[in-house]
Amino acid sequence: MLRRPAxxxxxxxxxxxxxxxxLAALWSGLDAAALTRVLATPGVGLSIxxxxxxxxxxxxxxxxxxxxxVALAASGGWRxxxxxxxxxxxxxxxxxxxxxxxxxxxPSGVLLRAVSPWxxxxxxxxxxxxxxxxxxxxxxxxxxxxxxxFLIMALMAALAxxxxxxxxLQARALGYGxxxxxxxxxxxxxxxxxxxxxxxxxVFGIGNVELAxxxxxxxxxxxxxxxxxxxxxxxxxINAQAYAGTVLLLLATxxxxxxxxxxxxLLTRLLRRAAESGKRRSHDGYARGVAQSVLLVGWLTGMxxxxxxxxRSAAGPWRFPALLPGGDWLSRWLxxxxxxxxxxxxxxxxxAATAICGLxxxxxxxxxxxxxxxxxxxVGAWLFVPxxxxxxxxxxxxxxLLVRLHVDGTHLAVLWSHLIFSLPYLWGLLAPAxxxxxxxxxxxxxxxxxxxxxxxxxxxxxxxxxxxxxAFALAFSVSVALYLPTLFAxxxxxxTAATEAAASAGSGNLRxxxxxxxxxxxxxxxxxxxxxTTNSLLFRNRRxxxx
Amino acid sequence: xxxxxxxxxxxxxxxxxxxxxxxxxxxxxxxxxVVGPSGSGKSSLLAYLCGILPAEIEGHGAVYAGDxxxxxxxxxxxxxxxxxxxxxxxxxxxxxxxxxxxxxxxQSRAARLQRVxxxxxxxxxxxxxxxxxxxxxxxxKSRVALLRVLLAEPRAxxxxxxxxxxxxxxxxxxxxxxxxxxxxxxxxxxxxxxDMEDVAAAGGDVIELRHPQDRHGL
Numbered sequence: 001m002l003r004r005p006a007x008x009x010x011x012x013x014x015x016x017x018x019x020x021x022x023l024a025a026l027w028s029g030l031d032a033a034a035l036t037r038v039l040a041t042p043g044v045g046l047s048i049x050x051x052x053x054x055x056x057x058x059x060x061x062x063x064x065x066x067x068x069x070v071a072l073a074a075s076g077g078w079r080x081x082x083x084x085x086x087x088x089x090x091x092x093x094x095x096x097x098x099x100x101x102x103x104x105x106x107p108s109g110v111l112l113r114a115v116s117p118w119x120x121x122x123x124x125x126x127x128x129x130x131x132x133x134x135x136x137x138x139x140x141x142x143x144x145x146x147x148x149x150f151l152i153m154a155l156m157a158a159l160a161x162x163x164x165x166x167x168x169l170q171a172r173a174l175g176y177g178x179x180x181x182x183x184x185x186x187x188x189x190x191x192x193x194x195x196x197x198x199x200x201x202x203v204f205g206i207g208n209v210e211l212a213x214x215x216x217x218x219x220x221x222x223x224x225x226x227x228x229x230x231x232x233x234x235x236x237x238i239n240a241q242a243y244a245g246t247v248l249l250l251l252a253t254x255x256x257x258x259x260x261x262x263x264x265x266l267l268t269r270l271l272r273r274a275a276e277s278g279k280r281r282s283h284d285g286y287a288r289g290v291a292q293s294v295l296l297v298g299w300l301t302g303m304x305x306x307x308x309x310x311x312r313s314a315a316g317p318w319r320f321p322a323l324l325p326g327g328d329w330l331s332r333w334l335x336x337x338x339x340x341x342x343x344x345x346x347x348x349x350x351x352a353a354t355a356i357c358g359l360x361x362x363x364x365x366x367x368x369x370x371x372x373x374x375x376x377x378x379v380g381a382w383l384f385v386p387x388x389x390x391x392x393x394x395x396x397x398x399x400x401l402l403v404r405l406h407v408d409g410t411h412l413a414v415l416w417s418h419l420i421f422s423l424p425y426l427w428g429l430l431a432p433a434x435x436x437x438x439x440x441x442x443x444x445x446x447x448x449x450x451x452x453x454x455x456x457x458x459x460x461x462x463x464x465x466x467x468x469x470x471a472f473a474l475a476f477s478v479s480v481a482l483y484l485p486t487l488f489a490x491x492x493x494x495x496t497a498a499t500e501a502a503a504s505a506g507s508g509n510l511r512x513x514x515x516x517x518x519x520x521x522x523x524x525x526x527x528x529x530x531x532x533t534t535n536s537l538l539f540r541n542r543r544x545x546x547x
Numbered sequence: 548x549x550x551x552x553x554x555x556x557x558x559x560x561x562x563x564x565x566x567x568x569x570x571x572x573x574x575x576x577x578x579x580x581v582v583g584p585s586g587s588g589k590s591s592l593l594a595y596l597c598g599i600l601p602a603e604i605e606g607h608g609a610v611y612a613g614d615x616x617x618x619x620x621x622x623x624x625x626x627x628x629x630x631x632x633x634x635x636x637x638x639x640x641x642x643x644x645x646x647x648x649x650x651x652x653x654q655s656r657a658a659r660l661q662r663v664x665x666x667x668x669x670x671x672x673x674x675x676x677x678x679x680x681x682x683x684x685x686x687x688k689s690r691v692a693l694l695r696v697l698l699a700e701p702r703a704x705x706x707x708x709x710x711x712x713x714x715x716x717x718x719x720x721x722x723x724x725x726x727x728x729x730x731x732x733x734x735x736x737x738x739x740x741x742d743m744e745d746v747a748a749a750g751g752d753v754i755e756l757r758h759p760q761d762r763h764g765l
Contacts, residue, residue, distance in 0.1 A: 371601075441633050443599045446622035447629040448649045448699045458648065462639040542637030544681035 006364035007375070008216030011382055013361060014423050017416065018386050018394055025397030027244055034237075034244035037245050041241075043220030047260070048248065051223040052256050054136040054216070058143035059260060062201060063078060065144065065188050065298065066151035068291045073166060074186075075178035076288075083156060089302040090149040091524040093481030094142075094210035095501050099517035100305030101142050102131045102214040103312045103510065108320055110308045116321040125320050132218045142211040145302045147201045151194065157428070158193035161223040174269075177284035179291075184275035188268060195264075201385040202260050207390030210483055211499075214505045214513070223249055228484075243400075246393045253390050306521055336515050336523035344519060347480055347496040351523070353474035355420040359468060361419070362426040366434040367456070376431045383424040391484045393447055399488040409491030417485035429474060433467035434460075436546065463546060466535045473531035477524030497523065548615025550574050551703040551735035556608030557597060558588050565591070566685070566756045568608060573703070573735035578726055578749035580738045583756030589739040592756070593705045596737070597629050598622040612702040612735075628701030628734075630709040630725075634692035636680035640689055641665070643676030649695035666694045670724065688716025693725055704729055704736040710745060722748055 038044060073082040089097070104110050108125035116122040127535040131138045164186045171181035212222040220226065227249065230242035280438065281287075312318075314332055315325030369376045385432040398417065401407035437460065445455040461468075490499075501516035551573040558565045565588035573579045583589050595606035598623055610617045617625045626724050636645050646663040654662070660676075667675050670690040680688065689709065696704065706725065710718045722745065745765040746753055 099610070193586075353725070438635065440631055440633070441637060443594075443597065443622075443629065444635050444637075446599065447597050447625070447627060448628065448695065449623045449651070450648070451621075451623050459637055459639075539639055542639050542641075542679050542681065544636075544679070546638075 004365070004368040004375075006074035006361075006368050007379060010361045010365040010423070011379065013416070014383050014386065014420050017398055017420060018389070020401055021394035021397035022389060023397065024400045025243070025250075025393045026402050028397070029243040029245075029247035031240055031244050034240040035247075037237075038241050038245045038248065038458055041226075044223070044226070047220040047223045048252055049227050050134075050136050050217055050220075051212075051249075052205050052252055054139045054143065054212075054222065055202055055207075055346055056260065058140045058147060058205045059118050059198065060203040060263070061140070061144050062151055063198060065148045065295060066155055067183065067190075069148065069152050069295050070155045070159070070190070071179055071182035071187065072288060072292055072295070074159070074183050075168065079156075082152060085299060086152045087528060088306070088525060089299070090153060091477050092146075092302070092306065093477070093482060093498065093520045093524065094146055094208065095214075095481065095498055095505070095515045096309065096520035097146055097302065097305055098142050098211040098214035099501060099505055099510075099513050100309045100521070101138065101145075101301075102505075103308040103514060104301070104305050105130050105138060110304065110311060113321055113323045123316050123321060123386040128226060131215055134217045136221075136222070139211055139216040141301075142215045143205050143208075145298055145305075147205065148298065150201060151197060154194045155190050157432075158190045159186075160432075161193065162189045162516050169191070175280045177280060177282040179284040179288055180274075180279070180281035188271050188275075190263070190380035191268065194401075196381065196384050196388070198260070198264070199257055200384070202256060203253055203388055203390055206256055207249060207392055209392075210481075210502070213502055223252070224390070224392060231396070243396055246390070246396050248385065249390050250393045308383070309514050309517045309521060312510060315511065315516045340515065340519060341448060343495055343497055343500055343516065345521075346494060346517065347498075349521060350414065350418060350486075350494070350496060351476040351479035351527075353415055354422050354479040355472045357415065358419055358422045358426045358475045359430075360469075361470070362423065362430050363434075363464075366427070366431045367460070369431060370437075371439065373435070374436065380424070380427055380431065383427050386420050389530075392408050395488040399491075400445060401487060402491075409493045413489040414486060414494055417489035418479045418482055421482055421485060422478045425474050425478055426471050429471045430464070430467055433464060437463050439493060462539075466545070466547060469531045469535055469538075473524075473528045476527045480520060480523045528542065549615075549702065549735075551737065552611040554609040554611065556592070556606065556610070558591050558600075559605045559607070560603060566758065569754065570608075571750075571752065571754060573737055575733040575735050576730045578729060578736040578751040580740060580746045580749045580751065580753045581756060582678065582740060582746060582753060585741070587756040587758070589741075589756055590685060590707050593600055593629065593707050593737065593739055596625075596705060597627050598625060626702045627698065627705055628696035628699060628703070629705045630692055630696055630707065634680075634685075634688035634711050636683075636688055636691055636695070637674060638679070641676065642672075642678045642680055642683070645691060645695050646676075646698055649697075649699040650699060651698075662698070666698060667691075670694060684717070686721055687714050689713060689717070689721045690724065693721070693728065697728060701734065704734045706736065706738040706740075708740050708742075711740070711742060718738075722737045 069082060073079045102109070107128045107130060112120065112122065112125065112420050116393045168181055171185045172178065173486045176184070207224050209224050209228045216222045216225060223245070227242045227245045230238045230245065233239060256379050311325060318325045365379065369379060395417070399408060402413050441459050441463070445459050446452070450458065481498060483502050486494050486496050486499050497516050497519040501513055501520055504512035504516060554570050555568045556569045556570070569592075571579065581589050581592065584715065591600060591604055594600045596610050598620070602607050617627070636642070641646065643660070643663050646666060647659060650659055650662060664676055667673060670693075672687060672690060675687070675691075680691065683691065709725070710722050715720060726748065738745060740746060
């Protein structure tokens with residue numbers, strides 16, 4: 001480890017602020033008086049319960065759907081297309097998804113407009129509590145749509161390590177139906193490899209505000225939203241409650257993690273029992289049909305949410321049963337351009353800086369770990385830690401530290417906070433990509449007289465170019481989506497698409513939320529589209545270059 | 548051209564020697580074969596000569612090209628041409644690009660291009676400069692890999708079973724081409740192989756790698 005300076009630098013960038021943040025959060029959160037006030041707040045128990053409930057249920061459902069999607073795609077011969085389906089929903093930030101679903105499902109939303117008044121007879125939006133329902137069902141739906149895609153990506157990455165085609169063939173040859181064959185043989189092998197992403201899904205589900213602000217229950221809100229309001233309150237006594245509450249959030253998250261770990265052990269045992277039952281389930285057409293329909297409906301809902309944002313952002317006053325907003329769309333979009341221009345510049349600048357700094361940190365470290373699988377796994381696990389702690393907990397702590405050091409609200413502080421969240425994804429993509437390049441290419445280049453530096457630029461870098469472009473798009477999208485880090489490290493001074501969307505969603509201004517939600521959705525999607533297009537143009541006549 | 552000389556070369560894994568110290572000389576234009584069972588350290592011997600030994604193996608002993616000691620030089624300054632079993636053409640460069648990579652930078656681009664085209668023509672691959680290496684047959688790839696090594700003007704050739712992945716016809720063809728070029732250019736050549744036909748075709752000295760304990764065992 002000590003002979004790999006780039007790895008040490010990379011780890012320091014992530015681990016030092018994360019651990020310092022958690023410690024500082026605990027330090028300022030262990031305040032008996034504030035804790036007493038938190039526990040005496042009306043509805044706090046229900047609020048914590050609804051956070052845990054929505055997080056746990058969404059995680060379980062997402063895991064199930066992700067496994068089903070991969071099983072159906074792999075056994076149905078459209079495995080290569082699955083990533084393409086998941087990508088738009090994956091690239092869309094949580095906040096945009098939340099705003100879009102709210103606009104789609106609300107009583108005055110696009111869905112009811114589409115069937116009113118001809119099917120429902122409604123001339124006015126009905127008095128239903130669909131979004132922000134007390135059982136948090138719409139919040140769970142939002143989480144499931146996003147996290148299923150995230151887990152599909154994690155499963156697909158794990159699939160590269162498993163000889164799934166041979167295993168599937170073997171099980172099919174023994175008479176098993178495609179679905180059962182996959183779930184009994186390959187799924188357990190994949191499950192073992194996605195423990196960290198699964199934990200991250202749960203932690204995010206419990207601690208998020210991005211979906212809970214537009215979709216979560218109102219009275220009381222989820223605990224993270226409660227803390228968020230306390231934190232943004234001008235009264236320092238109430239701020240102290242936020243710090244104390246974040247310790248509770250950490251404890252609740254840890255309890256839920258233990259629960260999920262136990263549940264997943266039980267699930268593995270059930271799957272093994274099912275595998276040993278000898279039941280072939282060779283006629284699984286019906287089950288596959290049901291699973292496929294559920295996935296399709298979910299996917300369509302997500303895509304419609306994007307469409308709903310598009311419609312609402314273009315609408316001024318929009319009378320209820322009309323499906324399309326009337327009037328001059330273009331001029332309304334042009335109206336918001338001057339405001340949006342600055343927001344776009346800040347958002348894109350920050351995201352591009354994050355992606356470039358992240359690549360500069362990760363590429364040398366990946367180079368130094370290319371022959372050492374164990375170190376790659378250890379580095380990956382350490383970089384993942386920020387995704388396993390509730391964002392609020394360590395961001396509160398980091399904010400306390402930044403204020404002490406008088407660097408809160410600086411560009412460096414915001415950039416750093418974004419880096420912390422991008423590095424695990426950059427590492428997850430680039431470290432294996434670097435490791436799979438045949439080391440003998442370098443030997444060949446060296447024996448032909450090329451220096452190590454020339455070899456890196458003329459051989460290694462071109463072979464890594466495609467993965468690097470995708471990694472850039474990924475880090476860019478992560479940065480665009482980040483709300484809490486921008487808010488806390490930026491001391492509220494940075495107006496990005498995420499902060500503006502959250503602020504307008506929080507204050508109930510849906511039109512403005514839709515405008516910023518549109519930016520949130522469009523920026524990552526266009527960067528991914530650009531990366532994929534460039535990748536297909538790059539080395540288009542060179543079949544041997546890794547995809 | 549100068550001879551390739553090894554003086555007391557050994558390889559250790561965890562302090563245990565893979566074979567007894569090797570000292571021998573390969574004269575210019577001669578092909579010396581190194582044979583031995585898998586795991587005997589044949590390929591690692593070539594890696595040591597080139598300075599690309601993996602970290603878990605430790606090498607000792609001196610390597611000379613003529614009077615120049617290469618042992619402590621960086622790989623890129625040793626000028627030893629290494630051919631692997633896979634041709635390992637860089638997948639992102641065209642066939643011509645691969646050859647340009649090997650060719651020294653002394654001349655103008657036009658002159659370099661011309662040399663590359665002449666080289667391709669000399670192995671019956673006229674007009675292949677713009678091809679994607681992934682579209683070539685095994686024998687064609689081997690010939691390009693050989694040209695790439697030769698254009699880098701090596702002091703010696705090191706062959707790591709470069710014919711074993713080829714089908715029978717192209718094996719004979721590529722093998723005689725490699726040996727003929729080595730002789731024409733007066734390159735001392737070290738061939739690692741487990742194929743006795745290769746050894747017979749090489750016609751030079753044969754060195755058998757054995758585990759040091761074997762001699763005491765019998």
